[in-house]
Amino acid sequence: MNYLDAQKELKKTKKNFFLLVGEEQYLIESAVKQVIDSKLSEADRQDNVIKFDMEEATIDTALLEAETYPFFGDEKIVIIDRAYFLTAKQVKTNIEHNIEALINFTNHPVDFATVIIIVPYEKLDERKKITKLVKKQAMYIECATIKEWEIEKWVDQLIEKYGLTIEKQAKELLISETGAHLALIEKEIEKLSLYIGQDQRHITEAVARELVSHQGETSGLKLVDAVIAKDLNRAIQTFKDLLRLNEEPIALIALLASQLRTIYQVKTLIQKGYNQRQITQQLKLHPFVVKMAAERERRFSIEKLYACIDACANTDRLIKQGKYDKLLAFELLLYRLVK
Known part of the structure; x- marks a missing residue:
């Protein structure tokens, strides 16, 4: 069973x-x-x-x-x-x-x-x-990796276990921010339970947005989504939000490059005829990560992905060589990626 x-x-x-x-x-x-x-x-x-x-x-x-x-x-x-x-x-x-x-x-x-x-x-x-x-x-x-369609059922069971109820939007935000990692989901639900106390056992979207921790994986995807949308203002705002969470620009470059590299790998395998399950096995990634990459790969050409990854590497090198201020360098990187 x-x-x-x-x-x-x-x-x-x-x-x-x-x-x-x-x-x-x-x-x-x-x-x-x-x-x-x-x-x-x-x-x-x-x-x-x-x-x-x-x-x-x-x-x-x-x-x-x-x-x-x-x-x-x-x-x-x-x-x-x-x-x-x-x-x-x-x-x-x-x-x-x-x-x-x-x-x-x-x-x-x-x-x-x-x-x-x-x-x-x-x-x-x-x-x-x-x-x-x-x-x-x-x-x-x-004890196999839980399938995408089972994640919501898993969250519902944990919500019941902690004696809580949750708004639909709050549940979606929770799953999105944790990258569907089970241990993180329970940790965040436990934190929400302690925060709202015994009198109010309902988790609203506002409470979830305030308390659920931002994970690197999903933060990187937010930057990628801004690049896909060619929305420089949104990309820079996401960057500033991450800075307020004490994220370092060099770490964010590595995170962004990692997400782009995953999308590149997934796109390459899709072009070879692999399905998502086969890609998960080939790349040894969580199914949620593959799903997120597969949803985004069609918005990029192979050439664009390669250029974006190369731009991340160049920016990282320039910062480490002391040729650019790290904050300015990251904003310039976002400008190049959105172009």
């Missing part, structure tokens, strides 16, 4: 065997925390949560720990991380894993240990006997 569905199940399940698969580290950490919270008291966690990295320890060592009765308390949690042997992934390591031991444990688990197997990779190798067995016996939770 996917993580959004698993959240409800984790609150009531009596299972003590879990398989977490996917590359979204935030979801993995959230699922592990939920399991720990449901199984152990705060006092028992220090001695009864043990983690093993399968690139550094053997599966035998981890399972021996799971089969050893806890010295303190009645239950323990054993986390088996980077279980690459459930995938087709090739890992350079001297560790040899006794897969038969895992088969035996999976068929005959102990009732005093909860085992969480983490596979922080894109997919399992379901041709393997051990993979099929573990997936069948464990509560299987997909």
Whole structure:
């Protein structure tokens, strides 16, 4: 099941065997925390949560720990991380894993240990006997990067978790400013919850605009959008807004160049016939980043993008050589990009 569905199940399940698969580290950490919270008291966690990295320890060592009765308390949690042997992934390591031991444990688990197997990779190798067995016996939770259409559902769940309501425009601003990064979304919602207090639990657009932190990724996109619109006044105003947030011009040049480079890479791959999912995999970028770049690439020619990236590099060099004041240099850069 996917993580959004698993959240409800984790609150009531009596299972003590879990398989977490996917590359979204935030979801993995959230699922592990939920399991720990449901199984152990705060006092028992220090001695009864043990983690093993399968690139550094053997599966035998981890399972021996799971089969050893806890010295303190009645239950323990054993986390088996980077279980690459459930995938087709090739890992350079001297560790040899006794897969038969895992088969035996999976068929005959102990009732005093909860085992969480983490596979922080894109997919399992379901041709393997051990993979099929573990997936069948464990509560299987997909921790893949959340798809674009799921982001709003995720925000709604967090808003409900914190006992809040939110205006549509405020929600859109929250998603836009965080770049759809899950950890950032929760951090910002927690901050909003603390700010508005217990009496007023509704988040308006005005409150969100005042409090939600500007992320570099989205700030860079705002500058790119001003360039696309050929709106110099808007570009300079965005620049001044970022200066008020203590952003350094040299850092902003790097940020702007990074956004333009991403658009350039996405445009190049689109011209080769790649779809957004393939581009995400090829460039190893968040789907939201690829989506934002894909929405903008058609407004640029390859030549224009190359010229813009080159202008950023030249401006950076001139500032570092002391030939231009950094504020003036950045405004001149914006003028060149908008032309």
